[in-house]
Amino acid sequence: MDDSLIVLILIGLIVFPIVGIIVLVVRSNRRRAPAGTSNVSSDPNALDAILQMRTPEAYLKMQGDLQNWGWILVVLGIVHLVATNFLSLPHGLLLIAVGLLSFLVREASMFVLYAVMLAWAAVNNLMTGNTAVGWAVFGVFQVVLSVQVFRRFFVFKKVQEDYNANFASDRLERALSQPKRTEQIFPLGSVALGVLGLLGTVCGYGIILVVGTTQHTDLLDVAGFGVDLALIMGVLGFALGLAAILSGTSRRELSIIGTVAGGLTMVMVIGLAVLVRSIG
8 A cells, every 4th residue: 555545544544533523612602591591602702602501401512522531532542552653652642541531430530631631742742843834823722622621610510510510310429420530540550650650751761871872772762652651651641640739639748749640741751852962
């Protein structure tokens, strides 16, 4: 098969899930009129439209959005795994992990993870803007989308709290609607992934510095992949910790440790990348 055709197919596989995310956000921005009124959206502030829904309807909308995000991220992650010659394998693993988590944690906190992922992708694309203007433009779009998704977290957090307090019909449903999995999974996951990511990044760069002066290219490739994988751990650790903190977790100390460790990992990688470019 011709290389140009392969590239076109890969571009299509990447673009379609991204378009799906855009459509999801646009649909989330539409006003749903109360019964007996026309369904016309004239409010430019899309988040207000969600707040003006009845709480049970807004809660169901959140559940639907989480499911859509899950499928889109899993599909996009699989594309990354298949097209490793063009796309990042560790980033594909991150997409799949967050996508699968969307089916397990059906809570507003997931929108913080989506926003962090979009912001991190934007940073990477903006950093490549020196050689590809198109990626820089796409990075700006991702920044805007990340802000919109992050704001959606606060809206759905209020919806979730109101639904649990006033609309859950029985004790079982009330228990299911509480953000318990955010409390159970996110703080521990944050500190584990954040610390592992930070340690892995430091060790990986240390190996690269030592091996870089030798002819062991295979070990250098392994160390480079290890840094990429550790970076993904750091990004996810940062996102989990931030989501837990903003959700009001009682395990705040663990979440802060994970957030700081993951944040340091990302800052270290960005700083070294900028330093290498400035020297080069």
